[in-house]
Amino acid sequence: MPRKGMRSIFFRSSSPSRTSIPPSSPSLRFSESLMEDNIEIVESLLNKWDSDFSTYAKITSLFHGDRTLAKQYLHSVKGLQSAMQYLVTQNAASDKLVKAQNLMERAMKRLEKEFYQILSANRDHLDPESVSTRSSRSSASRSSISDLEDDELEDEFRVAGESISEVERVSVAAMADLKSIADCMISTGYGKECVKIYKIIRKSIIDEALYHLGVEELSLSQVKKMDWEVLELKIGNWLKAVKIGVKTLFYGERILLDHVFSASVAIKESCFAEILRESAMSLFGFPELVAKCKKSPEKIFRTLDLYEAISDLWPEIESIFSYESTSGIRSQAISSLINLGDSVRTMLMDFEKAILKDSSRTTVSGGGVHPLTRYVMNYICFLADYSGVLTDIVADWPLVLQSPLPESYFASPGPDDSPISVRIAWLILVLLCKLDGKAEFYKDSALSYLFLANNLQYVVVKVRTSNLKLFLGEDWAMKHESKVEQYASNYERIGWSRVFESLPENPTTEISPEQAKVCLKRFNTAFGEAYRKQKSWVVNNPKLRDEIKVSVAKKIGSVYRRFYDRYQLRFGSDSLVKYAPDDLENYLSDLLYGSGGVGSVSSSSSSSQSRGPLRFAQ
Incomplete structure (x- = not known):
C-alpha cells in the first residue's frame, strides 16, 4: 500500500514523504508484525476476561481495585482498533480483519457489561445529589468534575484528603470509570450500546426520585376535578419538589452526563433530552394546569407561589436545559410562567369586581x-x-x-x-x-x-x-x-x-x-x-x-x-x-x-x- 496511508495511522509528521514503499520493505513488515501483536494481546486478555470461559471473570470487575487491569484492557482495545484500521487499508476481506472484528465485538460486550455493572452497583453513589454536591466542592479548584482523567484520580483523592467522604470518593471513581468506558466504546463505534444502558438506568433513577417527591403526571381534566384543598396540597408538594428537582436532580444528572459522554456533544444532548424530557415536562407543566383551572381571588397566593418558584429557578433551568434538544423543556417552563401571570391578572380583576359588587x-x-x-x-x-x-x-x-x-x-x-x-x-x-x-x-x-x-x-x-x-x-x-x-x-x-x-x-x-x-x-x-x-x-x-x-x-x-x-x-x-x-x-x-x-x-x-x-x- 502507499506509505502515505500507513503514516497517517502511526505517525504525525508535517515533513514531506516519499510517495511509496516497496511491498517487501522492512517498514511494512514491521507494521504487519505490530498489528498481529496487538491482535494477540487483545485475544489473550479477552480469553481471561470472557465470562463464558472464566469463572473469575464472572464475579470480578475489570474496574476493581487500582484499575491497572482496566487501563491495560482499554489500552489493548485501542491497539486492536489501530490494527483493524491498518488491516482495512491492506485487505478489507482478510481473515485477520474478520478475527479482529470478532475480538472487538467480544471486547465491547465485556465493556458493555462493565458499564452496566458500574451504573447499577453505584445507584446510590451516583445519585444526582451526591454528584451535584461533589461537583460544587470540586469547583473551587477545578472547572468541573469532567476535568478529571483516570490517571488523575489518585492525585484528586490525595489533594482532597479528609475533606472528601467515602461516598464522594466512590462517586468520583465510578464517574471516571464510566467515562473511560464510554470514551472507548464511542471511539470504536459502539457508542449506541452504552448510551442505551445509560438511558434506561438513569431515567429510572430520575423518575423514581421525582415519584418519591410527590411529582405525578396529571391531566388538565384531573386537576380541574380536584377539590381546592386537595389541589392546594399538591401545590405544596410541588413547591418542595421543584427546588430539589432543579437544583439537585436535574443539575446532578447534567453534571454526570457531561462527564461520562464528554467525548461526544451530540450524544450528550440526545441522551440528556431523552432521560429528562418526560419528567421535566411533567414537573414544569403542572403549574400551567393549575393556571387553567377555575379562578377565584383566594387562589391567587398559591398561584403566585408557583410563579415565584419558576421565576427564581429560571437561571438554573435555562443553564441546565441549554441544549437545543431540550428547548421544549425551557418552553414549557416559560409557558407555565405566562399562564400563571395571566391567571394572576384575572384574579386581581375578579378581586376588584368582588369589592365593587x-x-x-x-x-x-x-x-x-x-x-x-x-x-x-x-x-x-x-x-x-x-x-x-x-x-x-x-x-x-x-x-x-x-x-x-x-x-x-x-x-x-x-x-x-x-x-x-x-x-x-x-x-x-x-x-x-x-x-x-x-x-x-x-x-x-x-x-x-x-x-x-x-x-x-x-x-x-x-x-x-x-x-x-x-x-x-x-x-x-x-x-x-x-x-x-x-x-x-x-x-x-x-x-x-x-x-x-x-x-x-x-x-x-x-x-x-x-x-x-x-x-x-x-x-x-x-x-x-x-x-x-x-x-x-x-x-x-x-x-x-x-x-x-x-x-x-x-x-x-x-x-x-x-x-x-x-x-x-x-x-x-x-x-x-x-x-x-x-x-x-x-x-x-x-x-x-x-x-x-x-x-x-x-x-x-x-x-x-x-x-x-x-x-x-x-
Missing part, C-alpha cells in the same frame, strides 16, 4: 372595623409580600378603571409610581369608596363618621405596618391620617353637639342662679343621652380611642369644671348635680370600648342582603 347592608355594632375592610386589607398586605413577582406580572398591564368612580377620585400616577403601586392604591380607593356607601346605613350621623374613622385608621395602620408602605409611601399615609382626624372631628362635633350647646359659651360670664340651674339640667340631660347612646360605640385602635377621648374631655370637661366651680353654691341642692367634674372624667374614660364586643355585626334597619362573592374574614 359587595351588596351587604350589614352594619358593624358600635361603628367598628367592617369585615370587608379586614378582608381586603389583609388580602392586599399579602399581595405586597409578593412584590417582586407582582412587579413582573403587572409591568406591562395598564390599569383600566372598572368602577363607576370618576377618574378625579384617583390621582394620575407620577413618573416614580410603579405599576404595582398604582394598582394597590387603586384597590384601596375602591375599598374606601365602598365604605363610604356603607357608612350611610347608620342612622346616626356621628356613628357614621366614627365608622369611617375606625375603618380608615385600620387601613392606614395596615399600610404602615406592612410592605405596603414601600409602595404607597409616607405622603399617602399622612394624607389619609389627616382624613381620619377629619372623620374623628366630625364625630365629636355631631355626637357631642347638644352637650357643648348646653353649657354657656363663656362659663365665666355672670348669669342668674335660675339660668345656671337651667344650664345644669340641660347639661345633665344632654350628657346622659350622649353617654347612654355612645357607651356601645367602639374605637378599635387604642391610640385613636385615647386621642378622641382626650379631645372630648378637654372640650367638655374644662368648660364644665369652670361652670361648676363658679355656680355650685347657687345650685342649692346636691340632687341637682348628677355629674361632678371628677366623675365626668370617669364617665368619659368608659366610652368607646363597645358593649357588644369589638367588631360584632348586627343587621341594619334595612333588609339584609347577600354578602356578595367575597369571603369576609373577621
Whole structure:
C-alpha cells in the first residue's frame, strides 16, 4: 500500500514523504508484525476476561481495585482498533480483519457489561445529589468534575484528603470509570450500546426520585376535578419538589452526563433530552394546569407561589436545559410562567369586581372595623409580600378603571409610581369608596363618621405596618391620617353637639342662679343621652380611642369644671348635680370600648342582603 496511508495511522509528521514503499520493505513488515501483536494481546486478555470461559471473570470487575487491569484492557482495545484500521487499508476481506472484528465485538460486550455493572452497583453513589454536591466542592479548584482523567484520580483523592467522604470518593471513581468506558466504546463505534444502558438506568433513577417527591403526571381534566384543598396540597408538594428537582436532580444528572459522554456533544444532548424530557415536562407543566383551572381571588397566593418558584429557578433551568434538544423543556417552563401571570391578572380583576359588587347592608355594632375592610386589607398586605413577582406580572398591564368612580377620585400616577403601586392604591380607593356607601346605613350621623374613622385608621395602620408602605409611601399615609382626624372631628362635633350647646359659651360670664340651674339640667340631660347612646360605640385602635377621648374631655370637661366651680353654691341642692367634674372624667374614660364586643355585626334597619362573592374574614 502507499506509505502515505500507513503514516497517517502511526505517525504525525508535517515533513514531506516519499510517495511509496516497496511491498517487501522492512517498514511494512514491521507494521504487519505490530498489528498481529496487538491482535494477540487483545485475544489473550479477552480469553481471561470472557465470562463464558472464566469463572473469575464472572464475579470480578475489570474496574476493581487500582484499575491497572482496566487501563491495560482499554489500552489493548485501542491497539486492536489501530490494527483493524491498518488491516482495512491492506485487505478489507482478510481473515485477520474478520478475527479482529470478532475480538472487538467480544471486547465491547465485556465493556458493555462493565458499564452496566458500574451504573447499577453505584445507584446510590451516583445519585444526582451526591454528584451535584461533589461537583460544587470540586469547583473551587477545578472547572468541573469532567476535568478529571483516570490517571488523575489518585492525585484528586490525595489533594482532597479528609475533606472528601467515602461516598464522594466512590462517586468520583465510578464517574471516571464510566467515562473511560464510554470514551472507548464511542471511539470504536459502539457508542449506541452504552448510551442505551445509560438511558434506561438513569431515567429510572430520575423518575423514581421525582415519584418519591410527590411529582405525578396529571391531566388538565384531573386537576380541574380536584377539590381546592386537595389541589392546594399538591401545590405544596410541588413547591418542595421543584427546588430539589432543579437544583439537585436535574443539575446532578447534567453534571454526570457531561462527564461520562464528554467525548461526544451530540450524544450528550440526545441522551440528556431523552432521560429528562418526560419528567421535566411533567414537573414544569403542572403549574400551567393549575393556571387553567377555575379562578377565584383566594387562589391567587398559591398561584403566585408557583410563579415565584419558576421565576427564581429560571437561571438554573435555562443553564441546565441549554441544549437545543431540550428547548421544549425551557418552553414549557416559560409557558407555565405566562399562564400563571395571566391567571394572576384575572384574579386581581375578579378581586376588584368582588369589592365593587359587595351588596351587604350589614352594619358593624358600635361603628367598628367592617369585615370587608379586614378582608381586603389583609388580602392586599399579602399581595405586597409578593412584590417582586407582582412587579413582573403587572409591568406591562395598564390599569383600566372598572368602577363607576370618576377618574378625579384617583390621582394620575407620577413618573416614580410603579405599576404595582398604582394598582394597590387603586384597590384601596375602591375599598374606601365602598365604605363610604356603607357608612350611610347608620342612622346616626356621628356613628357614621366614627365608622369611617375606625375603618380608615385600620387601613392606614395596615399600610404602615406592612410592605405596603414601600409602595404607597409616607405622603399617602399622612394624607389619609389627616382624613381620619377629619372623620374623628366630625364625630365629636355631631355626637357631642347638644352637650357643648348646653353649657354657656363663656362659663365665666355672670348669669342668674335660675339660668345656671337651667344650664345644669340641660347639661345633665344632654350628657346622659350622649353617654347612654355612645357607651356601645367602639374605637378599635387604642391610640385613636385615647386621642378622641382626650379631645372630648378637654372640650367638655374644662368648660364644665369652670361652670361648676363658679355656680355650685347657687345650685342649692346636691340632687341637682348628677355629674361632678371628677366623675365626668370617669364617665368619659368608659366610652368607646363597645358593649357588644369589638367588631360584632348586627343587621341594619334595612333588609339584609347577600354578602356578595367575597369571603369576609373577621
